[in-house]
Every structure is written in structure tokens, then in C-alpha cells.
Amino acid sequence: MRLADVLPVPVVGWAYPAAELLLARAEQLALMTEEPGRITRRAFTPTMREVQEQVAAWMHAAGMAVRRDNIGNLIGVYSAPTPNAPTLLIGSHLDTVRDAGKYDGPLGVLAGLACVEQLAVRGQHLPFNLEVIAFVDEEGLRFHTAYLGSEALSGDFEPAYLRLTDDEGITLADAIRAFGGNPERIAQDRRDPATLLGYCELHIEQGPVLESNGIPVGVVTAIAGQTRMAISFRGEAGHAGTVPMQLRRDALCGAAEFVLAVEAYTRASPDMVATVGRINAYPDVSNVIPAEVAISLDVRHKDNSHRQLVCKLLLERAQHICITRHLSLDWRIVHENLATPCDPALSDILGAAVQQAGYPLLHLPSGAGHDAVAMAQITPISMLFVRCAGGISHRPDEAVQVGDVASALDVLHRFVHLLAADQPSLATEA
């Protein structure tokens, strides 16, 4: 007997229709794509602008002041009635992977919007500002490095990123300009930690734990560390019909040997995952021996030293393969973040909201990365996971139940009120 079959899910009256509205909005945003027939929305594109305009309209209608910061994050503010109040940030991202699902990112942005709408419709204000942030680039699909939007807020955005180029050769600086942003002023997007109460992100779990426990929501304990690399194997082009096998310096065979070594090595390491998601061969012609192969490598683990050791061992393995095959190697880290714990105090309040709403309290780690990783550099973070069908994500068949979204909205609403009550100094001012 699953827990869900036993526990009546006490979804508060308003939350169910609010969840239905949220899912209808997610459907609307899902139609805004660069690739008809599938959801692909890269940062700083006209499609991203289109989706931001729609979310901005909803924010305005909810009574929020709306702006974009210099990098292009969309920010809606539901102000406290008192001046100089601190700010709670609620957010997630609107960019996607290629052929994505509808909820990875948008669910968290739309949940923040729904939270404000619920306060506004009740004429309620909190003793802190509530800012809903739609980060412009979390996935890194276009420039292959993650958290560009949230790192602008945390102050971790590096000016050198501006020289990154996308697959069309457009620099990040030019893409931000074309989007209406101001690359020279991104440093001004950094938030003063002293003005922040914390950051809360609602996100689909993208894993099987909640579903296997029959629970609609869970509180995240920590977010796995990750290292993303850009690796090139260089050999020598040649005629596919005339170069004997033993004389070849085939870059693709070297890369293939390495990819299988990555799989074998990380299969043997508990809790370790590694993925080669991208591969490009040059000159990419069927009758030419590949001269150069570029691959991505994404390595994750909850323990930083273990992940860093595995990356070192994989580099040594790649170097060995290159020696034996007379290839050269280029190995570059394009993104790295430490495993990031969620803030215990803020997560306790989120947990109290889960229990107050009548749900079992389950804590779980996140193997996926989130903007909360960057936000943790400047403010306490908490995350609420929502059950998703089969734990599927980064796929078009990503799915959530309206009842579970309603549960999450109920918890989020209770969370902001419990947080307000937890700020005695603020509560008296309100």
C-alpha cells in the first residue's frame, strides 16, 4: 500500500485552481520555442524575449514592479509595505535544454508568480519584499557554461565569459546586447547579501524518489557538485580508402575509447555519474579519417574531493590514450561548482510548511544542478522538489500532476508566512 493511497492529500481550496492556471501557463510558454515541434529555448534569443514578455505581463497583472537586470534576468517585485525591508527571492529559469520538457525551470518561476498572486488577491503583504526571478541562462545550452543568470546576482559572473561564442560564433557580450542587456554593467547586478533573507526554488525532482515514496513534495538537503569539461582529441585526417589502419591517428577512435573508459570508470564509483552529451568530429565527412573530435564531459558527485579525484584520473586516462594513439589532447574545465548544502534554518521553515500542509516530510539530495547553487554564495537557499512522472526530465515527456503542483503551491504559501512569522523584528514593523 503506497503512502499516497493512505494519506488524504489535503490540498487547500485556492491551490488547486492556482495549480491548474500554472499548468495552463506552462503549456503557453512551451509553445514559445526556437524549434517547432519541440521545446528548445536558448538564452538571449528572440524566443527567450517572447517568453519573458509573457511572464512580465503576468507579473504586472499581479501588481508587481517588473524589470530586467543587465544580464537579462526578468525580475518581478512584490514590495513590503515598509521601506528598506529585506528581500526573499523565489525563482528558477526560463531557458531550456534542447527538446526539453515543459516544467524544468518554468515551474519554479510560475510558482513564485502564483505565490504573489495569492498574496495580492488576499490583500496580504509580507514584512519583506518578495522578488520572483526568471533566470535567463541556467542550462548553458547556448554558451555551454551554466548559471550565467544567477551568477550575475551572486557576483560570480566572470568578465571572461563575455568572450564565449555560441555555435554561430556570436559572443556572449553581443548576445546580451542584442537581447537588450548591458554586458559592461553586469557587475552591478550583484545583490548585497545584507539585503536578502534567502532564496527558495521550487523545481521538479527530476528523479524517482518522491514517486517511489508516494509523496508529492520533498525538501532538498544539498545539490551535487559538478564539473563540465570541453575536451578535444587531435589526430590526422586521411583518405578513408588508402591509409592503412596501423598508420592512422584517428581522433574519433581515441575519443570513443575514452568515452567507454569514462562509462566503465564511473559505473564502478558509487553515486558518481558522468555523461558525454556532445560530440563533434572534424571534418565530419564519411570518407575522411577524423582529424579532430570535440566532446563534452559532465561529472557529478555529492562529495567534492571524490569528484575532483575522478576528474583527475579521467584526465590521466585521456592522456594515456593519446600517447598510445599518437594524438594530442586539449582538456578545459568550462564550469565547476562545489556540492552545495541547502541552508538548515531556511529548510527547517520549508519543512515546517510541508508538515503544516499535512504531508510527510521527506528530505532528499539533488543530482541535478540549479540556480540555487549560485544563489547560495550570497544568501541562504532552500529548495522544494515536486514529484514528476517516472523522474523523467530533460525530455519532452516530463510530467507533473496538478494535485502535486497544488500541494507545492500550498507549501510555498505557508512557507512565506512562516518565514514572516520567523522574523520577529520584521513582523512587528509590518
Ligand code: HGY
Ligand atoms: O544540468 C543540470 O543539472 C541542470 O539541468 N542545469
Ligand code: MN
Ligand atoms: Mn532546472
Ligand code: MN
Ligand atoms: Mn535542467
